[in-house]
Amino acid sequence: MAAARLLAAALLGAVAWLAALSVAAQSPTLTVAGRDSSRTFTQQALLADPNVRSVTVADPVYRRTMTYRAIPLAALLKGIPINADDHVQARAIDNFSVSIPGRLAASADTAQVEAFVAIDDPSAPWPAIPGKRDKESAGPFYVIWQGAPSVNVSSEYWAYRLAALAVTDSPLKRWPGLAVGPDVPAGDRIRTGLDSFVAVCMACHRFNGEGEGDQGPDLGRPMNVTEYFQIPALKKLIRNPQSVRQWPDQKMPAFDQSALSDSELDAIVDWLAYKARQQRR
Numbered sequence: 001m002a003a004a005r006l007l008a009a010a011l012l013g014a015v016a017w018l019a020a021l022s023v024a025a026q027s028p029t030l031t032v033a034g035r036d037s038s039r040t041f042t043q044q045a046l047l048a049d050p051n052v053r054s055v056t057v058a059d060p061v062y063r064r065t066m067t068y069r070a071i072p073l074a075a076l077l078k079g080i081p082i083n084a085d086d087h088v089q090a091r092a093i094d095n096f097s098v099s100i101p102g103r104l105a106a107s108a109d110t111a112q113v114e115a116f117v118a119i120d121d122p123s124a125p126w127p128a129i130p131g132k133r134d135k136e137s138a139g140p141f142y143v144i145w146q147g148a149p150s151v152n153v154s155s156e157y158w159a160y161r162l163a164a165l166a167v168t169d170s171p172l173k174r175w176p177g178l179a180v181g182p183d184v185p186a187g188d189r190i191r192t193g194l195d196s197f198v199a200v201c202m203a204c205h206r207f208n209g210e211g212e213g214d215q216g217p218d219l220g221r222p223m224n225v226t227e228y229f230q231i232p233a234l235k236k237l238i239r240n241p242q243s244v245r246q247w248p249d250q251k252m253p254a255f256d257q258s259a260l261s262d263s264e265l266d267a268i269v270d271w272l273a274y275k276a277r278q279q280r281r
């Protein structure tokens, strides 16, 4: 009898333990990796972190003012060595990834710009992202930005549905084929075009096979886009693809002036055209 009761108690204990384990397995986690270290945080652990505070932002993804529970990205990256030209790669649950300059990501110069990881709270979950057909929210984790409007934070750096952050080499070190040759003077628009291409377009597009975006086509090969689009139409398409052609499953977003200024757009097209000329030589 005693043995049976003991067995029943042991079984109940095991069931409770398994249930606890499966809750832990369901709870989303965020991995933060340096070059030789990696930590994984659960949603609950992050929400309970003493660095978490309430942060209100003009949110380009939700297209309105939003207030989040958020932890400064600098606090999450604390103790992880980041070199001056390193980047922090933000990878989403669906593997979409964007590379954020480390000097912005880890900036503690809060007068300039400060990045946070917002944490969705299961007791008050975020709404669905407007305009997304999957009706999912930006959670469980979401990189958000506060700062002077003069500081250029690419709209792509608002990395939602985040799963992992990892310190990596800069995109130009990883993909040297994107670089501009020494023939182009410092300060030339072609150079700023490359920077904007890396910041805004590479999350989805590769160029001549370089990069790891896989949502949109390679813009360099087999044929460079400046060789089969008329330049004014290409600019129109990049500003707002639906102003040129439409179909139900169209995915490329429009970029308004705040996401991409006219001079940035012109510069990206200059860089694309420069790469086409470089290839023909």
Ligand code: HEC
Pocket (backbone or CB within 6 Å): 156, 197, 200, 201, 202, 203, 204, 205, 215, 216, 217, 219, 225, 234, 237, 238, 241, 249, 250, 251, 252, 253, 255, 260, 268
């Ligand atoms: C969020 C992902 C995403 C971003 C960011 C993005 N694109 Fe796209 N782009 C796409 C997708 C997907 C397509 C394929 C058409 C579609 O589904 O809209 C596309 C198509 C294109 C095309 C048409 C190519 C062709 O041969 O038809 C051009 C040109 C282009 N993108 C340029 C750019 C440039 C330049 C940027 C940066 C300013 C950019 N895209 C940023 C996803 C993106």
